Amino acid sequence: MKKSKSINAEVAFPYIMILPTLSIIFIFLLYPIGNTFYLSTQNHVLTNLKDSGFIGLENFKTLSVDGVFWKSAFNSIIWTFANVGIQVILGLVTALLLNMDFKGRGLFRALMFTPWAVGGILVALIFGFMFNESIGVIGDLLMKLGLVNQKVSWFSSGNSSMLAIIIANTWRGVPFFTVSILSSLQTIPLEVYESADVDGANSWVKFSRITMPLIKDTLILTTLLRTIWTLNVVDLIYGMTNGGPNFSTLTIPVYIMKLFNESLNMGYASAVAVVMIIILMIFSAAYLKIGKYGEEEYY
């Protein structure tokens, strides 16, 4: 009798240990997601609560003809692909560089990672100042280099605003790729390259036939994960342009936040959030499938 009790205790032990985590995730992450789905079918405007109630898919109908929503969807695509595309290339180059043997490599590596620690809103403050029209250092440098011949008013046109926020986010995002790719590069045994040298392979052949195939999986997974995280960025865009001018840098998550803050239309904001959750679920499924998550035994 006593023995079976202790076996039960042993079976229950891991569940007791994960209970706090599970409760927190259920109450503060999963329940809110469910609630977002529920709210998306409701008319729920904080300034007009007496008309609240179930309206079915009405919010989604409004959304399908909402020009600002479509503009933000289009901007999200540009924002995400431009950022990820530039960052993966720069990340690969810096990782290859850091994988070479040279004096001061440790220091260089530490320096290259620092932008990662800077919060989105601080990046927005720093780059907002650097892109300032009259006293911004970026315009000044471009003039000194002769690339432009007058001051650039970055935040008055849509395209240059988008360019400015992409540059700022790239500065912050490259280290993530560098770290991930570098850790993958370091798993390639040196002998592989040495035997390629014996066969007389040049650098390009070594890169395309050895390095790339071996880091391909990491590259794909890192890129997918980063695609999801880039799409989710709010603070940096909010701080630098707040979606302007004329919605030209408004992305879907920034739109959700503005709907909540400015129109207090919780139902409609939730409908946009539901669309975003569905898009993310597709990307996450791809990520889990390609990464073969859930198929292996954990430890």
Add this chain to the structure above:
Amino acid sequence: MPAEKIKKLITIYIPVIFCSLTTLFPFYWFLCTSLKPERSIMQLPLEYFPSQITGENYLKITNNFGFSHYFINSLIVSITTTLLIIVIAIMGGYAVSRYKFRGKKGFMLLLLLTQMLPGVVILIPLFSIFNKLGLINNLGSLVITYTAINLPFCLIMMSGFFSSLPPTLEEAAMIDGCSRWRAIFTIIVPAIMPGVVSSGAFAFVNAWNEFIFSLNFINQSSKFTLPIGLSMMKGEFTVNYGGLAAGTIISLVPVLLIFCYIQKYLVKGLAAGAVKG
């Protein structure tokens, strides 16, 4: 030999120097700005090396009533979040690393999926929850939210550190009559201190930098955290870039120090958790 050296210079050192300059320049520029007197910040042509260095911006900002409040609020929120996460992640990480149990796969999948979730899609329901609990304009709402969003990654990271230790360690202690709880906290945890410190540091940095929830849950200026306080200052005195730069530099110092310390563990954690190597 010189040909070899020139090749190394072109293929390695020039790109390295270029990368370092672009990475460091924004830091340098804000540091420079924070040390310049206000009038020379607004002056053209721009001074790339300050002709006159002053500490007045730092003095002004640290004497500013608001700023010191923001700093303390950020410290309170980040430290509380970090401590909570450490305790909960030790428990969960230990279970995941040492036990096989039904539902473990599902649990791990849940942890991974929460990594993909943007804060903004749960913002509205969380706001309602905290509103009902009376936690709007209370730093507690931030502590709870930051714990929830950072816990999954920290737990995965922590379990990796547990797995690097042989189970014989606590088994021996338990044979000597030590309870499992005691064995975990007095023998295992001290042995994985680097893991505890780095998951804690990860949580601290994220809590320190968080903006969206803080902006929406707190609207009383005495309760602002640093990111909100600084972004509000930009609107408050649009011309005082010196003060803003000094405030930004001060708020960067803790995270950069922590980051230097944890980066090698973070790479390991990334390889074990979010990004499979």
